[in-house]
Amino acid sequence: MSHETDPNRVESEADxxxxxxxxxxxxxxxxxxxxxxxxxxxxxxxxxxxxxxHHSAGIKRDFEALENxxxxxxxxxxxxxxxxxxxxxxxxxxDGRIQVYLNAEGLGDDAYAEVKTWDVGDIVxxxxxxxxxxxxxxxxxxxxxVLLTKALEPLxxxxxxxxxxxxxxxxxxxxxxxxxxxxxxxxxxxAIIKAIRQYLDEREYIEVxxxxxxxxxxxxxxRPFVTxxxxxxxxxxxxxxxxxxxxxxxxxxxxxxxxxxxxFRNEGIDIRHNPExxxxxxxxxxxxxxxxxxxxxNMVAFAxxxxxxxxxxxxxxxELDFSPPWRRVTMxxxxxxxxxIDFAGVKDDEAARELARKxxxxxxxxxxxxxxxxxxxxxxxxxxxxxxxxxxxxxxMDYPTDISPLTKQKPGDPTMTERFEAFVFGRExxxxxxxxxxxxxxxxxxxxxxxxxxxxxxxxxxxxxDFIASLEVGMPPTGGMGIGVDRLIMFLTDSYSIRDVxxxxxxxxNS
RNA sequence: GGGCCGUUAGCUCAGCUGGUAGAGCAGCAGACUCUUAAUCUGCGGGUCGGAGGUUCGAUCCCUCCACGGCUCACCA
Numbered sequence: 001m002s003h004e005t006d007p008n009r010v011e012s013e014a015d016x017x018x019x020x021x022x023x024x025x026x027x028x029x030x031x032x033x034x035x036x037x038x039x040x041x042x043x044x045x046x047x048x049x050x051x052x053x054h055h056s057a058g059i060k061r062d063f064e065a066l067e068n069x070x071x072x073x074x075x076x077x078x079x080x081x082x083x084x085x086x087x088x089x090x091x092x093x094x095d096g097r098i099q100v101y102l103n104a105e106g107l108g109d110d111a112y113a114e115v116k117t118w119d120v121g122d123i124v125x126x127x128x129x130x131x132x133x134x135x136x137x138x139x140x141x142x143x144x145x146v147l148l149t150k151a152l153e154p155l156x157x158x159x160x161x162x163x164x165x166x167x168x169x170x171x172x173x174x175x176x177x178x179x180x181x182x183x184x185x186x187x188x189x190x191a192i193i194k195a196i197r198q199y200l201d202e203r204e205y206i207e208v209x210x211x212x213x214x215x216x217x218x219x220x221x222x223r224p225f226v227t228x229x230x231x232x233x234x235x236x237x238x239x240x241x242x243x244x245x246x247x248x249x250x251x252x253x254x255x256x257x258x259x260x261x262x263x264f265r266n267e268g269i270d271i272r273h274n275p276e277x278x279x280x281x282x283x284x285x286x287x288x289x290x291x292x293x294x295x296x297x298n299m300v301a302f303a304x305x306x307x308x309x310x311x312x313x314x315x316x317x318x319e320l321d322f323s324p325p326w327r328r329v330t331m332x333x334x335x336x337x338x339x340x341i342d343f344a345g346v347k348d349d350e351a352a353r354e355l356a357r358k359x360x361x362x363x364x365x366x367x368x369x370x371x372x373x374x375x376x377x378x379x380x381x382x383x384x385x386x387x388x389x390x391x392x393x394x395x396x397m398d399y400p401t402d403i404s405p406l407t408k409q410k411p412g413d414p415t416m417t418e419r420f421e422a423f424v425f426g427r428e429x430x431x432x433x434x435x436x437x438x439x440x441x442x443x444x445x446x447x448x449x450x451x452x453x454x455x456x457x458x459x460x461x462x463x464x465x466d467f468i469a470s471l472e473v474g475m476p477p478t479g480g481m482g483i484g485v486d487r488l489i490m491f492l493t494d495s496y497s498i499r500d501v502x503x504x505x506x507x508x509x510n511s
Numbered sequence: 512g513g514g515c516c517g518u519u520a521g522c523u524c525a526g527c528u529g530g531u532a533g534a535g536c537a538g539c540a541g542a543c544u545c546u547u548a549a550u551c552u553g554c555g556g557g558u559c560g561g562a563g564g565u566u567c568g569a570u571c572c573c574u575c576c577a578c579g580g581c582u583c584a585c586c587a
Contacts, residue, residue: 025521026537026556088549160522160535459586
């Protein structure tokens with residue numbers, strides 16, 4: 001790592017010695033064992049392949065057919081119970097663990113003595129026959145064992161495992177080795193993502209890759225990461241959404257299109273937010289937000305069944321039922337139901353501001369009250385009174401135009417849009433709308449966003465001229481939706497923190 | 512960014528009103544041919560996160576810093 005330029009230090013044998021001394025006793029023991037193996041011409045790091053005929057779960061599943069048959073397995077030594085002239089190893093592979101029984105009769109005296117010098121953590125190959133011990137444990141009786149990789153570090157404690165959250169996230173490989181639940185969560189993550197792709201691919205969506213680097217970060221309200229292109233001598237942003245590019249694809253004639261990948265938002269980090277996170281956005285021509293609602297509930301239920309076997313899951317002790325149809329409620333009705341405030345009768349912005357003062361909504365508002373519209377205040381009331389109450393999957397429909405700059409207005413009510421968000425366990429899971437395709441209105445909306453920016457909202461949408469130009473070419477009526485994939489995975493894997501569903505969450509480097 | 516909490520052996524954790532540190536697992540040596548958190552005997556292993564301060568003396572009290580966890584704010 002960083003043994004860099006200290007002019008007072010001279011690279012020498014003394015340095016090597018000091019580094020040696022920095023190693024723990026256990027590290028030295030393992031390095032000595034490695035050196036002895038290498039000196040004897042048995043370098044475990046020179047091993048190239050191992051033929052795995054079976055995995056642990058398969059042997060247990062097919063025991064009756066495999067009993068007394070030879071198998072070849074490989075994996076990491078998780079425990080070593082040496083009882084003298086025989087020993088037991090717990091071998092862990094991709095699927096779990098299988099016990100290996102070894103003695104001098106099976107391996108020969110020399111090989112048996114050799115294997116006894118191996119360590120917990122080493123990766124080994126085993127050939128032998130399948131049998132069941134007197135205690136009933138399905139095992140492999142070893143005939144031949146090869147040390148395939150030497151572990152120079154001891155593993156965490158075998159019973160308590162690796163608990164320290166910092167170590168679990170920084171050294172996820174150890175977390176995966178030690179905590180089977182972690183492997184299970186990430187296998188489910190893959191199953192969920194595959195299910196989403198399957199669901200959309202079967203419905204003739206095409207998957208595309210839109211740019212991560214661009215000169216404008218738009219399509220969402222968020223602060224972007226900034227980077228620099230040396231070749232172009234240009235400041236670039238990492239994308240905060242894929243929306244504006246996917247709509248260009250719809251303009252171009254891709255009637256059903258999606259992009260599932262990383263977005264980057266330069267915001268706070270907590271149990272629900274990682275700076276890079278996986279989002280799917282999908283767009284369907286000749287559809288509206290009601291079609292998106294059906295797509296959302298059906299696709300999520302499909303993914304839940306594929307990953308967990310059921311559309312009902314338990315999340316943090318609460319059963320969540322993703323079976324369609326999900327509850328539908330307008331934002332106005334939700335605020336009335338949970339906050340007792342009726343916005344239907346509010347005539348203008350000033351009347352809404354009066355309500356905001358009365359109900360103490362200042363904390364929820366992004367700007368000064370005098371700059372707030374009725375829509376801003378309705379949304380604030382929703383966030384304060386209703387959002388956290390929406391535990392079962394719920395579509396909240398009809399968002400104020402002021403906070404929905406890319407959304408088509410509701411017929412007959414220009415203050416509201418054809419937009420919904422799906423809430424689960426009080427958290428936003430999906431955001432969808434009938435896409436605004438009028439380029440003239442779209443330009444006005446961006447102008448309004450520019451004014452918001454001047455009022456202090458540094459997350460207001462940036463104007464993208466080429467996107468407007470694409471709308472001028474003509475985008476059919478289109479429904480679009482974004483789903484926070486990590487959040488969906490959290491619900492379906494009962495994960496408390498987003499860091500438990502991202503293999504390598506963003507961390508500060510530790511010195 | 513604010514508040515609270517944490518950082519002690521490779522890992523999981525103790526450590527009393529301040530007197531220079533313990534256990535279990537892991538390791539090393541030995542015993543044991545059906546164990547599975549194997550068991551039994553013996554032994555070694557520490558920059559107590561870092562830097563200052565108070566004190567005769569600091570793992571312990573104070574200050575600052577680093578990293579992490581929770582939480583509030585912001586956001587998805």
